[in-house]
Amino acid sequence: MPGARVHDLITVSTLAAFDVLYVAKVHPASLVPLCCFSGAYLFAGLACAGDLDTNSREYRRWGPLRFIWWPYRVLVPHRSWVSHGLIVGGIIRALYLGVMFFLLSWVGVWLWNQCGMHVDPASVTQMEAHSLGQIMRTHPRESLAFLVGFVLAGTAHSLADIVSTGLKRWL
Template sequence: MIMPSGRTHDRITYLSLPPLAVITYILTRQWEWLLWFSAAYLFSGLMFGPDLDIYSIQYKRWGMIRWVWFPYQSCLKHRSFFSHGLIVGTVIRIIYIFIIVLIVAVFVIAIAQFIWGFNWNWREVAETNFQLLKNQYLGEALITFIGLELGAMSHSISDIVVSHFKQSQKKPKKRRYKRKKK
């Protein structure tokens, strides 16, 4: 299937942000939420989108730490429901990157505890952060997720639309029939 290039996806991301930002501000009337949405949308469109399942421009933009996406790529088929699916793809990428950050944090904190000998209670930290998110930052979390999802949706939808358009523009091949030898 024919898909848009990475540059086409980037252009779509850049060109669709201004109208989406205006709509976000009209709906929320909050500059802070507009910034959360815009940052998440750009991040998703440029670095955190569905094409992290292949060697793509989004993947290359992770630079020296792009290796964190190797397991993701090996587990998912390109353009599968789990990478390009609406909502599902974004949720899977968020969970995946959360697990990677958590693994790194465990090692960093273990080393820091060994060196400086401070106490660290994972349960307290998790409960405190969950309560903080739930009670004070739920709106920011939701608008960030919406920005991430719309950035990914712009990618998946443009794949579908451009692929369909390019497919419809192809000239049908003339069939050549071979004569059977007698």
């Protein structure tokens, strides 16, 4: 299995290759989906890759927010289909991150309420879901580009592990 530096190099180099292919094949005036794809790919490749279930560089990059990955680390066996599934791994991490975002917003609402500022948790959740849905309806190409970038970065990570392990076994 490649080390963290190799995974980072794979992330950056494959992103550069995807970006060059996109600019060559699609009209360069449509760069917003490319930026959404590239941002998601870089974020997922450097901070949300398949090794979040271990004390990896990706995990440590979360700094004080790494606690949000603790349930993932406990529940997901390393190199399982959940963490290293070619397509499914990235989708699961994207969904997990979304759920954690909603849970953290509920904690924030609870803290506001403890400070005497009354906020209705249901209205906050409804507003978040409405806002996310509105963004996805208003910007479908950009939303799809973001999701594809996020998932492909995890796929690149898993493929690197599969190829590396296969070569080690073959040699």
